[in-house]
Amino acid sequence: MKRLESLGLLVVLAMRLSAQSNESGYVSLQSGTAGGGTPVHNRGILGQGQVIAILDTGLDWDSCWFSEPDGSPPPVNLTIDGRVVDANRRKVIAYDFLYSCIEWPLSASCEVPLDASAWDNQGHGTHAAAGAAADKGAMLAHDFGDALAPGAKLVIQDGGYIGGDNCAQRPGFGCPLRDLRPVLRQAYEQGARVHSSSWGDRQGVAPPANPPTGNYSTGARDIDAFVYEKPDMVVVFNTGNAGELGAMSQSSPGNAKNTIQVGGSSFATPLLHAVASYSGIGPTRDQRIKPDLVGPLNVYGADSDLSVGTANCDGSYQGGTSFASPPVAAAAALVRQYYLEGWYPTGARVASNAIAPSAALVKATLIGGARLVPYWNSASGTVTIDAVPSYEQGFGFPVLDDALYFAGDRARLFVRDRSLADGLKVEESEELIFDVASTEELRVALVWTDPPGTPAGFTSSTQQLVNDLDVVVVEPSGTTHYGNEQLHPGARETRNNAEVVRVASPASGRWKVRVEAPRLGLGPRQGWALVVIGDLHESVAQTRRRPVRPGS
Known part of the structure; x- marks a missing residue:
């Protein structure tokens, strides 16, 4: 790299706003530039048949980006053993309260699921879900703020939110962090094959004593064990926003081996300009490459009004790597759809060519089609990145049109x-x-x-x-x-x-x-x-x- 002279639980809540939005994000992940086309969507690949699980603060399900035509609430599961699903719903097919008063009966702050504010009393989860699968109206008619996978459905796993940091912030995740294998299994058995998380574990030490250190934690082990058991489960995490601390600043458990961990690319001109200074970077403590990819920062999408029963179409810009990873989870869903619908190897849809892809194939497809992000806005100045992989961006910014073959390419x-x-x-x-x-x-x-x-x-x-x-x-x-x-x-x-x-x-x-x-x-x-x-x-x-x- 060359320097240019002039130039606990950690949850990403940074509000670093710019003109970037889902609009340029959903285009750039298809064609590589904000002004490019939508070659994947143009072929009818919008996430149909795919289910993405979001593990976060919950969802404002009556937002117009997620609501049902009749306004009905999603089916609810009050324990980790719940498997109630309604696959016929437009968007949210299951809502799992991981911090319900049944799951945590001794907690004074546990969630009563039918309380209007219990579904997402913070807003982080709603915006994360929006980056993956928001769809404001008719799926084939794109609306401003729609996601890359508007045709995908959602499983929402609500970890609650009670403020603070470390374990207290997402109490449904446990303190110390609960075994993640049953959490992943619940989503898997509800139909999800892509699982997206925008949080990190400080492993029981409150900030600022313990910034992310890139170590391989118990949570990372849980994720690797589950994906090894269920090799078609794609697990996506963000890196966290501690990149200005330098090397090994990506958070665990997202730095597990079998995840796709995503940092953030800022969007000056040209679009694929620079890895953000605050995007967590590698290597891991054992010198592995993390993040694996970078995604679009500063996303416009659905905004929670912190209550259901007040149907809204609110939207906002929010930034941070929390919102860079859900669009990459959406890209993973489109890659799965491509293989499952039989587009490979002819480049045309042939049902008899269908492949049920492993998570490894989905990840290999995304990193194989990734482009170099040429700069890194480090804490001490802008640095040129000459090649990938690098510890700042992993294998680059995924571009679906570079990864997937269509007839005539x-x-x-x-x-x-x-x-x-x-x-x-x-x-x-x-x-x-x-x-x-x-x-x-x-x-x-x-x-x-x-x-x-x-x-x-x-x-x-x-x-x-x-x-x-x-x-x-x-x-x-x-x-x-x-x-x-x-x-x-x-x-x-x-x-x-x-x-x-x-x-x-x-x-x-x-x-x-x-x-x-x-x-x-x-x-x-x-x-x-x-x-x-x-x-x-x-x-x-x-x-x-x-x-x-x-x-x-």
């Missing part, structure tokens, strides 16, 4: 989604050979759902990667590229379960892409997802070649 898409049962054993590899033209950048992304690690203290640098895979890309000349080589040129990746190789001007000819399994701490197999994007055609596939590393 020059850049094609190849994916392989290997389940755990069909994964690699230790020292096995799978090789694919592509005929590549030099007209488009070549991008290769490998992601796998790693088994859970071992929770570590604030200062622990114990490596959390359990199973180590590698992506190796070989040019026609024999030049070899390894995943994430921008961070460690010439060396193999040994810490992250997401790896990318990007070649801006690939030589024409036959390229090899190999996925290897040099080390498995938990076997006997490891599943994986591979995404290859470029002007290419698959030529030959060879599987299970041994050894992975000759002479090792």
Whole structure:
């Protein structure tokens, strides 16, 4: 990077306003610029058939962006075991009170669900939900403030809000943080396959004594364990707003291995201008890449009036990474819809081509289609970022039109989604050979759902990667590229379960892409997802070649 000379529970509530809104956000995540088109929406991919869970302060469900035509309240669950769902509703199919007086009978401040102010008495959750799936009117008629996935439905998990910070702020999450696996399971069994959270855990220490330290917490372990058990559950978190503290300022549990953690990009001109100074940055304490991506900051969307029964169409601008991650959760929902509707591999919708994507494939698709954000507004000045991945933005700003193939596009898409049962054993590899033209950048992304690690203290640098895979890309000349080589040129990746190789001007000819399994701490197999994007055609596939590393 080059410097330009002139130039507990942590919840993001920063109000850093600009002209940025859902309008440019929902466009930029499709085409890369605020003035670009909406190529994904234009093909009818708006989130239909997808359910996104929002774990936050609740929802003002009678806002016009979420309400039913008849004004009826959503179905309610008063305990973590509740599974009541009404899938026929327009928007909110289940509302789970995680801080109900049934769930927390000894708490003097527990929520009485039918009280008008209990649904979202703070507003943070309403605005987060708006960034993912708000839809003010007819889905095919875009309204100002609608989200990227207006056709998606919502499961709302309400953690309550009683002010303060740390554990007291979201009491339904517990203090210390409750086991997140039952929370994720509730949403999963209610139909959600994308789960979005805009909060972080201070792990029992009140501020300012304990700013985020990037460690692998018990909550991070819970998330990794659940996704390993349910590998089609995409879990999205924000980084938090402590970036001005410097390295390791992203919050846990969002820095788990199997999440998509999202920082924030500010929107000066051009649109993809700079990672915000306050966006939490990496690496993690064990030197993993977090955030994974950055999303649009300063979002206009639904605003809670702190009461139901007073139907409103209020909206507001709110900023912070809390509202950068829900649009990326929406992008994940559109990627799922793309695969489930059979758009791959022909670029046209063919039902018989439907794929039920793993969370690893969704993540690989998003990071494979991400663009470099060229600047970082650090606390001490503006810094040029030359390449991704970087610890400030992860793999970049996701652009769906760069990630997804549609008929007529020059850049094609190849994916392989290997389940755990069909994964690699230790020292096995799978090789694919592509005929590549030099007209488009070549991008290769490998992601796998790693088994859970071992929770570590604030200062622990114990490596959390359990199973180590590698992506190796070989040019026609024999030049070899390894995943994430921008961070460690010439060396193999040994810490992250997401790896990318990007070649801006690939030589024409036959390229090899190999996925290897040099080390498995938990076997006997490891599943994986591979995404290859470029002007290419698959030529030959060879599987299970041994050894992975000759002479090792």
